[in-house]
Amino acid sequence: MHENRSTPARVWLFAALALAAAVIVIIGPALFDRFTLNVLTRSMIYAMLAVTVDILWGYTGILTFGQAAFFGTGAYASAMVLSHLGASPALMVLALALAIIVPVLLGAFVGWLSFGHGSTPLYATVISLVVPIVVTQLVFSGGVWTGSSSGLVGYSGLPLGLPGYFRLTGICLIVTAVVALVFTRSDAGKLLVAIRDNEARCAYLGLDPQRLKIVLTTILAGVAGIAGFLYANASGVVAPENTGFVFGTEIVIWTALGGRGTIIGPVIGAIGIDYLSAQLSGDLPFLWNLVVGALFVVMIILLPNGLAQLARMVLPRGNEQASPSGSPTLAAEPAGSGSEAGNRVLAVGGLGKSFGSLQVLQGIDLDVHPGELVSLVGPNGAGKTTLMRCLSDGTEATTGTVTIAGQDISGMTPDEIVALGVGRKFQVASVFDSLTVADCLRMARASRNAPSLLRRSATLGLPAAAADILRSTGLDRMLGRPVSLLSHGQKQSLELAMVVALEPKLILLDEPTAGLTKVERTTIGATLQKLTGELGFAAILVEHDLDFVRDISTRIVVLHQGKLVLDGSVDQVVNSEVVRTIYSGGAHA
Template identity: 70%
Template sequence: MSDALAISPSRSNAVRRRAAILGVLALVALALVIFGPMFLSRFSINVLTRSMIYAILAITVDLLWGFTGILTFGQAAFFGVGAYATAMLLTHIGSSPTLISLALVLAILVPVVLGTIVGWLSFYYGSTPIYATVISLVFPIVVTQLIYSGGTLTGSSSGMVGYSGLPFGLEGFFRLSGISLVVVTLGALIFVRSDSGRILTAIRDNETRCAYLGLNTQRIKIMLTAVLAGVAGLAGFLYANASGVVAPENTSFVFGTELVVWTALGGRGTILGPVLGAVGIDYLSASLSGELPFLWQLVVGTLFVVMIIFLPNGLAALVSRLTRRGRGEVVAGAGPELVSEAPRHHVKMVDGPLLSIDKLEKSYGSQKVLADITLDVAPGELVSLVGPNGAGKTTMMRCLTDGKESSGGVIRIAGKNIAGMVPNQIVALGVGRKFQVASVFESLTVAECLRMARASLEAPSFVAASDTLSLPPAAIEILQLTGLDQLLSTEVSLLSHGQKQSLELAMVVALEPRMILLDEPTAGLTKAERTTIGTILKKLTNELGFAAILVEHDLDFVRDISSRIVVLHQGRLVLDGSVDEVVNSDIVKTIYSGGDHV
């Protein structure tokens, strides 16, 4: 059944080489943190222990902000909660190996629970990015104030000191923090390169597209927030043990902003950059604060502003731009192996029409944009939706993919009423939507985009970057017809407009929908590209039994490929018939010559 279409022996070698480099780097880093204390001064050991714990936090900020695009100031609070959980337990209940283990568990578990709550508050259908930032500010403020008002329980403004934690010395904590940092860094590096790690970047690039590929982006972001809260809590546990003191400042949003500054200076979206940024800046701050206390902060602040304006991706991005290969140029031939996979038929077949619209209505205030639209679409039909400007075509498409849009009437897809459903639920009913402006993921490769379309069907790996790409035959055919199969490892931002349109269509088909909605799929394409898209659409409907609904202005294109034409005028359905019936109708002539209301 599996049928190799493009063979790339170099690919797996490259993967292996990268794994080897990563392994060697990890070993070197481990050696450094294990033998480092022999060569470092007491002061440096002390400061670097702290810096390395902070670097773990910077990684969590990078995963949230750099990779997923969620600007957060709240990681300090999870860190503080972890540290306080540890200190409070060890102070008030006592210190024993069991209790220390319990402290470790609590230091991770409590932030995870809080992270879930914060995530649930921050991410819901229709939430804005700025709202998540707002919550990330409110949360640390609440935590800090609660600590202040906690009396002897939390030590109030003076913090907690004098509890006994892990029985390690100065050097022991250095090694423990160092090993933890290496492990977290390695884990993060493996994760972001894995198939599921790429979802984070996909969400950052184009969250709407993710939702229309059937991914529940809200849940992914909540889970990410919860897990990274746990990691921050772990860092808090380390900190509480290593420093022997916790203070309200550890939880404050100001510390949270410092984490963002380090991440930005090191280079967002690079993992290693923020690690170096955090360790470097925190260490230098401690070393220089004696001699040039305020000047140093001034320099950091200035660098930060300059960096945000002129080099938003940080120093590491500059370095990688100078050295990187592969990405950033069109790569012909390379990339994962395409594997043709039998259709999964994951969408249940039903009797009756695939789409059934009954008296659909949409109004904005008193203005009715759609009224009394009734329409059935069966498998294998290619229905074109036409009508002059403002007829309500795009509004109708929106109503079909978002159950919260319509103001009246019933829309059933495969027999299911979609009222109240959000896009990813409707996609799961077997609907694929292609947008007017190609909606793809600009900073992913062609192959990664296609893999995103499969992510809702088969859970991607958290560790591995797969070197095969399984797609249904129809999607592979689109890639071959348009030459995209030769550009699998090319970054999407380098594709032409027409190639992006084709890629989006292939992504939608890879979802294996039963019905495809297309909003002006040929806008801005050359004649040859139009013909190709037309051929593909005809094949999808005629031979493979997809239903398609098309909004399109290019008359020749509509005439050529439609099996049926539906005319909308001023929000009403005025005509529904075969191509010939509609083209020769008098009503249509009246509408298009600017005649009276129909």
């Protein structure tokens, strides 16, 4: 969440923490009594689950109760192998393999179910409630196979003994946490935050957020399955409660109390609360749950980012603002092959769009060639934005064809159309508010240069055209700055730079100058002229300001009541009768 820049000092701090944790884990059995060891072993397994919930919920924004189901499936898969088949080394390997494979398959299915086309965030949460309930009922109806309501008990697990299990789970937890920390701080990890912030923008940067979420769900189901395997071995008993949705909510509570989006917070939250529960529940069983519940409610309302947020407020730490070492430097990226002049980039034939009986667009024919800057004008409600949508989402148009770079886009999703070479700039600046300027731009390159899963790059490779926009708007000196601190105009410029960084053949711009100052407007205008005139991009611009349009366009298209009424050079259109009539009384005509 909060941009923890991987300054060397920070890396060392994490390394030291991990090392200290490892030391505690190794010497722990000499320090703690049996009861504590037992409880802490269980708490550390739960902490692994909290890490997976944190990645899904804290980073990616998917509130899930379903990790309990994957954990339970893994635990049951292991326990069933161990009790019904035996615990020879080969069977132990089988148990582990099944504890991973079964949850992974289930996870892939659940992911597919949760994140199909058109599903809402709430729907994923709904599914994550249903899955644990179904798994629990399956366990209940499993008869001798699953031990039904009494669970499975009395099988032999790994021959490790209490200290051994403590060390094993400790090491597994540290590995999980370190991998999670490295991943969430890497370039690829920023993708998760980008999805949470603005999923539509991800799709229009050529990324496939649905697929990413399915992959993430699948992998984390496997991690939960490993935790289940550890649990089945270490505790020697699995019960239906281990799979249930109430357990799923507990994991979320630990994550929330510890501090979502920090990895370490949820680990501490899970261990702390589970350990204290075990210690205190003997003396004051209901009071303790009452306190945890009340704390949780207060925390969600007042401190949504948990104890970690409190720690951050109390402990002054290195400035979160752009530190010189944290902001990457610009690097030139070789320009991709430019589009060949002469060929049509865009061909629209007989395009129509209706909402029920309301005909918003009809019979639109339009060709755009490389190097052209076509302005789309018309009064409010003429269908300009609808037309833009039809050009960038293949499922929008009702009739007619849209061909981009020779390919019919009907039925294609936005990210597939981006791959054909279309970049879309939205009317309201659509960027990622939790990321820095550099991270936003890196997202725009992510579909071309797969981002690193391990590192945070020190450089930011951008095509020259995008880098030029940054320089002319001064954004190149703010690469490390969080987007939330940018002005409205800077956000608009950033989004334009992101779209240009996609190296599209065709740029669609919906009122890029709305709400900008005169100076900012001139800068954007000059940029657009350079992009089209010198670099051979094609652009379609929706704009209200006719003076601005007259200055920069090579061609103007007039849309009126869903029909294309005029398509001609700047002079033809500006001096035409039609435009005067449409805009009659308007200030511009």
